[in-house]
Amino acid sequence: MTRTGKAAVYEAPNTPFVIREYPVRPAKSGEVLVRVRMSTICRSDIHSYEGRRPNPCPGILGHEIIGTIVELGEGVEKDMRGDPLDVGDRITWSEYFHHGDCYYGEVHDMPQKCHGIRKYGHDLVAEDPHFLGGFAEYCYILPGTWILKLPDDLSDEEATPINCGIATMASVTEAAEIGLGDTVVIQGLGLLGLYGCAMAKARGAKLVIGLDSVADRLGVATKFGADYLLDVSRMKSSDVVSSVRVVCKPDGADAVIEVCGAPEVIPQGLQMLRIGGRYVLGGLVNPDANVTIDANILVKKWITLRGIHNYHPRHLIQALDFVMTNRKRFPFKEIVDSKFALGELDVAFKKAAERSVLRAAIVP
Ligand SMILES: [Zn+2]
Numbered sequence: 001m002t003r004t005g006k007a008a009v010y011e012a013p014n015t016p017f018v019i020r021e022y023p024v025r026p027a028k029s030g031e032v033l034v035r036v037r038m039s040t041i042c043r044s045d046i047h048s049y050e051g052r053r054p055n056p057c058p059g060i061l062g063h064e065i066i067g068t069i070v071e072l073g074e075g076v077e078k079d080m081r082g083d084p085l086d087v088g089d090r091i092t093w094s095e096y097f098h099h100g101d102c103y104y105g106e107v108h109d110m111p112q113k114c115h116g117i118r119k120y121g122h123d124l125v126a127e128d129p130h131f132l133g134g135f136a137e138y139c140y141i142l143p144g145t146w147i148l149k150l151p152d153d154l155s156d157e158e159a160t161p162i163n164c165g166i167a168t169m170a171s172v173t174e175a176a177e178i179g180l181g182d183t184v185v186i187q188g189l190g191l192l193g194l195y196g197c198a199m200a201k202a203r204g205a206k207l208v209i210g211l212d213s214v215a216d217r218l219g220v221a222t223k224f225g226a227d228y229l230l231d232v233s234r235m236k237s238s239d240v241v242s243s244v245r246v247v248c249k250p251d252g253a254d255a256v257i258e259v260c261g262a263p264e265v266i267p268q269g270l271q272m273l274r275i276g277g278r279y280v281l282g283g284l285v286n287p288d289a290n291v292t293i294d295a296n297i298l299v300k301k302w303i304t305l306r307g308i309h310n311y312h313p314r315h316l317i318q319a320l321d322f323v324m325t326n327r328k329r330f331p332f333k334e335i336v337d338s339k340f341a342l343g344e345l346d347v348a349f350k351k352a353a354e355r356s357v358l359r360a361a362i363v364p
Contacts, residue, residue, distance in 0.1 A: 034070060066090060189221045197221055223331055270297050
């Protein structure tokens with residue numbers, strides 16, 4: 001008898017998801033077949049759904065996933081740390097995979113930017129092995145993916161965002177070079193921003209300032225280490241800058257991190273920095289993020305401006321270890337604040353898009 005599994009298929013932008021069944025075949029050499037335990041809706045899933053970035057359809061969206069191993073293909077015995085893998089183990093895995101030679105991976109140590117890299121949640125569902133996204137009962141983990149076993153005492157809610165949001169913030173906060181005693185501004189307090197606050201604190205920041213225009217998020221951010229919060233919804237741009245600068249003694253912030261996806265905040269962020277400050281952009285993942293800046297500020301203030309996209313495999317390990325080390329200090333479990341069945345994906349996307357939930361989880 002052939003095994004089948006259900007998937008919520010993304011047929012086209014802005015149209016309802018359709019539940020369909022596809023065959024589940026045995027895992028081939030180098031593959032792992034998992035039963036999806038939980039998938040969370042990332043902001044980039046919403047961008048795809050709204051047609052704001054290209055994504056093949058019909059397909060299965062979702063790349064923030066954890067699962068339980070159903071079948072290990074030949075040759076898959078250990079996770080990226082060398083821990084043995086068995087059927088029944090709960091795992092997370094890199095949101096991207098790539099195999100073969102790669103100029104960026106080998107020469108520049110940027111495997112996350114290899115040409116031909118593929119990401120989960122970005123394939124056509126009609127093609128074998130069908131299940132390559134999170135909003136489905138099964139997922140195949142293909143060769144070239146980094147797999148990491150999850151500790152038993154970690155909840156699904158804490159574990160699911162590790163392979164996208166949390167690992168990305170490990171990469172972003174590393175690039176921002178946050179150190180002991182730093183003052184750090186986080187522009188945007190969605191999941192990335194909340195982890196950004198917590199990681200900045202864990203890396204030794206003295207003062208973390210969170211900015212958002214959604215009042216509810218500001219309250220949540222205090223639990224994740226933000227010391228000072230500004231509701232920027234009704235503030236003039238110049239007032240946002242002066243309010244930040246007045247608490248960043250003596251001459252502005254050491255680092256600013258953009259994770260709100262709004263290019264218009266960049267001129268503000270530049271003005272918040274001290275001379276020699278660092279600015280890391282992590283949220284502008286869509287094309288046409290146009291903005292006008294006075295580049296003279298970059299020169300005169302010796303600003304380091306960096307964009308970060310995806311993460312290195314080391315950041316996946318760091319993300320898991322960060323959550324394990326800090327889960328008593330910060331209530332990570334509360335970030336995944338709503339759960340939906342596979343058939344409720346439309347409702348879940350609607351709530352996530354309108355930001356009435358922080359991180360919506362699908363339990364297929
Ligand atoms: Zn994501």
